[in-house]
Amino acid sequence: METHQLHPEKWVDQYADYLFNFAVSRVSDAELAKDLVQETFFAGLKSAKNYKGTAAERTWLIAILKRKVIDHYRKINSIKGKAEVRMNYSSQNDTDGDWLEEQVADPLSTLENDEIENEELGLAIQECISKLPKKQSLVFTMKTIQGMSTEDICKELGINPSNLWVMIHRSRTALMSCLNQNWFSI
Amino acid sequence: MISCDEATIICNKKQYKEATFIEKIKLVLHLLICKTCSSFSKKNAELTSLCDKAPLYCLPEKDKVIMKRDLQNKI
Numbered sequence: 001m002e003t004h005q006l007h008p009e010k011w012v013d014q015y016a017d018y019l020f021n022f023a024v025s026r027v028s029d030a031e032l033a034k035d036l037v038q039e040t041f042f043a044g045l046k047s048a049k050n051y052k053g054t055a056a057e058r059t060w061l062i063a064i065l066k067r068k069v070i071d072h073y074r075k076i077n078s079i080k081g082k083a084e085v086r087m088n089y090s091s092q093n094d095t096d097g098d099w100l101e102e103q104v105a106d107p108l109s110t111l112e113n114d115e116i117e118n119e120e121l122g123l124a125i126q127e128c129i130s131k132l133p134k135k136q137s138l139v140f141t142m143k144t145i146q147g148m149s150t151e152d153i154c155k156e157l158g159i160n161p162s163n164l165w166v167m168i169h170r171s172r173t174a175l176m177s178c179l180n181q182n183w184f185s186i
Numbered sequence: 187m188i189s190c191d192e193a194t195i196i197c198n199k200k201q202y203k204e205a206t207f208i209e210k211i212k213l214v215l216h217l218l219i220c221k222t223c224s225s226f227s228k229k230n231a232e233l234t235s236l237c238d239k240a241p242l243y244c245l246p247e248k249d250k251v252i253m254k255r256d257l258q259n260k261i
Contacts, residue, residue, distance in 0.1 A: 008261055012254040017244045024243045034249060041257050122240035138247070143202060145242045150204065165195050172198065176229050179236065 004053040008045055013134065015058055017141070018126045019065050025119050026069050036072065040065040121183065128178035132171050139164060140171040188212050193223045201234045 019040060023033035043064050051060060105112070129137050139157070142148045143164075150161055159167075188196075193216040199205040200213065217224040245253075 008257060012250050012257060016250055016253065020245050021241075021243050025241060030243065033243075034245060037245075038253055038256070041253070042260060045257065045260055118240050121236060122242050125237060125240055125242060141244050144237055145244045146246075150202075165198055169194060169198050172201075172230060172233060176233055179233070183236075 004056055006044075006048050006051055006057060008041070008048070011041055011044070011057075011061070014130050015061055018058065018123065018130060019061060021122050021126050022062060022065060023069065025122070027072060032072070036065060036068045039068050043068070124179065124183045125175070128175050128182060129171075131178060132174055136167050136171040136174070139167045140175070143168060187219075188216050190216075190220060190223055193217070193220065194226065197223070197227050197230055201230055 016037060019037045020033055023036045024030060027033055027036065040061055044061055047064075055063075129140060132140065135157075139153060142153050142156075143150075150164060153159075154161055154164055193213055196205050196209045196213045200210065205213070213227075217227055
């Protein structure tokens, strides 16, 4: 069953931002995340012959990136010896009481989910952006994610403002329907 | 009165806080009488809030160019 094929020449355009988002949320360092993405692409290229085509290209690359993130944490752990658990139970008062119970998370709270959910939302948005035509995704990213001014974008891309707003409009409408399918309907 | 096309542009500008005061008034008046635009406006604002909520990062274009070149060299 030959369903998927690798197209390394399109990787950067299609997956760089998606992988980058994934990496940044795990290592919280943009420079490092960039390196990990780069390494992922190289590793993918190296083991391209092992790719059987059963998984989608992006899933396969994410799997490599996950290994890279784990490798990174192993490396810094072995150097700094961070693999040590310290617990500080009685920080303020050491009075008797239900100290253990106080450590337990509030079962009714859903605040913890927010961060995970937002990260998934970020990846869903990034996925939708990567489906846009190149020029539209570029304009949308510059405007929305990098927060550049209209004037700067026009200068850099050599377009006029009304052009820009047309592209913004098209990308926003496309994103709305894409997110409707990929985010709100799950 | 402004047309729907104009209203759409103003609505998009508003998402990036680039609509002028007069434009905003024109938009509000248009939304009062146009159902299609007011539903678009609602969805558009929702997209903005989703984008604000999600932690979005992207690689600068020049980094991507370098990345692409390095990758191309290895293919």
